[in-house]
Amino acid sequence: MTDQPRQRIVRVAGARRAKLTAVEGATSEPHIPSERTAAPKDASGPNDERMLRDVPPHY
Template identity: 65%
Template sequence: MSDEPREKRQRVVRVPGARRAQLTRVEGTTSEPHVRPERKAGTEGDHGPNDDRMLREVPPHY
């Protein structure tokens, strides 16, 4: 065994009776999700030529 510190990682924990497993918490992290800034079509420099038409169209199953 080496004397180097092990990398802190999440572990998968099986929960009896549950369909999904859980991940353990790692020190120095939060449980809040990462939120990306909202992007809107038509903003300056962040749109393509068909964005307006695509936003107006409705899929056939609606």
């Protein structure tokens, strides 16, 4: 088991969703990858072209 602090689920009366408690050392800002770590815009995988052409059967 890990000894790291974890978020706890707190029920809120009258609310549809529960809240999560804050963890020490965590921030509320989203992680935005820097330009160096982000994939290049023109990078594509071997199945990208086929995936873009495919249409789900219910269309």
